[in-house]
Amino acid sequence: DTHSPSTQALTASKSQLMAKLAGIKYFSAQFSQSIYTEEGELIQQGAGKLAISKPNLVNWQTTSPDETFIISDGETLWFYDPFIDQATAYSLAKSIDNTPILLLTNDDISLWQQYQVNEVAIPKEQSTQNDVAFVITPKKEDSQIKSLTVTFNGNAIKSFSFKDATGQLSQIELTQYQQSKVPAEDLFQFTLPEGVRLEDKR
Amino acid sequence: CTTNKAIPPIESVHPHQERAQLLQQLSQWQITGKIAFIQSNKRERANFHWQINEETQQQNLNLTSYLGINVLQLSSSNGHHKVKVDGKTYQGEDLTALIYQLTGFTLPTKALNFWLKGLPYLDSDQISYHPETQLPEYLLSSLETNTNNHEAWRIHYGNYQAIKQFILAKKLTISKGDLTIKLVIDKWRV
Numbered sequence: 328d329t330h331s332p333s334t335q336a337l338t339a340s341k342s343q344l345m346a347k348l349a350g351i352k353y354f355s356a357q358f359s360q361s362i363y364t365e366e367g368e369l370i371q372q373g374a375g376k377l378a379i380s381k382p383n384l385v386n387w388q389t390t391s392p393d394e395t396f397i398i399s400d401g402e403t404l405w406f407y408d409p410f411i412d413q414a415t416a417y418s419l420a421k422s423i424d425n426t427p428i429l430l431l432t433n434d435d436i437s438l439w440q441q442y443q444v445n446e447v448a449i450p451k452e453q454s455t456q457n458d459v460a461f462v463i464t465p466k467k468e469d470s471q472i473k474s475l476t477v478t479f480n481g482n483a484i485k486s487f488s489f490k491d492a493t494g495q496l497s498q499i500e501l502t503q504y505q506q507s508k509v510p511a512e513d514l515f516q517f518t519l520p521e522g523v524r525l526e527d528k529r
Numbered sequence: 530c531t532t533n534k535a536i537p538p539i540e541s542v543h544p545h546q547e548r549a550q551l552l553q554q555l556s557q558w559q560i561t562g563k564i565a566f567i568q569s570n571k572r573e574r575a576n577f578h579w580q581i582n583e584e585t586q587q588q589n590l591n592l593t594s595y596l597g598i599n600v601l602q603l604s605s606s607n608g609h610h611k612v613k614v615d616g617k618t619y620q621g622e623d624l625t626a627l628i629y630q631l632t633g634f635t636l637p638t639k640a641l642n643f644w645l646k647g648l649p650y651l652d653s654d655q656i657s658y659h660p661e662t663q664l665p666e667y668l669l670s671s672l673e674t675n676t677n678n679h680e681a682w683r684i685h686y687g688n689y690q691a692i693k694q695f696i697l698a699k700k701l702t703i704s705k706g707d708l709t710i711k712l713v714i715d716k717w718r719v
Binding site: 360362364370371389392393395397406408410411412413425426471472489491492493495497524526 | 561562563565567572573574576578591593595596597598599602613615616711713715
């Protein structure tokens, strides 16, 4: 890691981000998702619900334009897609690269070593009182995700977005965010429904 | 008032030709939705955004995984195609071959320009119409593609909706031997 003068600043941003994340043991929210091409053209919109519990437990369910499920039970990451009656299983460790949401569920320092964190200013018209945003960039060159941006309002996550290798931007806005009620355990369990094909990539 | 003189029947244009003529005007359109490729040993799904201008022969196709990550980017202008997959760019004239080489899936994009509207692509394509709605229900085509799957293409149309002056299907099930392509259009923009 080059010793540029801003190295100190980087770790300051990273420790500030990690302090905020450490304060979040679990949360649930509704989300709306908009996907833009690199040229800024809106090519897809969707919505759904999200629940996260540390460490590594995720339930990301889209309800529109159709139903899909991404569930991490702490060991396996399940992608269940009723449209093709198939569930794909990945080992969690191998999936962190292309599933940025998993970063929000993990305070493990060694994992965060692989990422650079910068605090960024939020454009005036988008920011409300005490918003703060961090851009997280993987140090690994060939990661599918080029950058992940998380915006907090106080200690609550307000939105996050990620850019992929083609510059395509996925923007996720959270509403009905709550950190007080522990998400139900069965949200983070997955059983293969009857008649659904399993594609096991673990 | 009625006249008792038999009025010669006006040569009525058959509703099917009428629909086909109307659809000739539809040369610029954009569809958003999801596509699934289902074969005996492999199933894949992507969300798509496909934008076409048939007059200028210009098209853009974006395939995105449900995480929001782009899996295929296509841009074509006057017969030349550029496809980006996994950060690499491939170019060619035969798009169906290019997509097959990159994804292993057969997607006859040129034919789809017609089939999506319920129009024949080959002169030999046969369409059967729904008895009540008189809208295309099945299409059968012997279009050859570069794969060893020489079965005929069979398309079922469903979920018709009026989009401006056109009535277009929003659900297509396209099968060819053991390959089934499910295409659900969330939004037609014409």
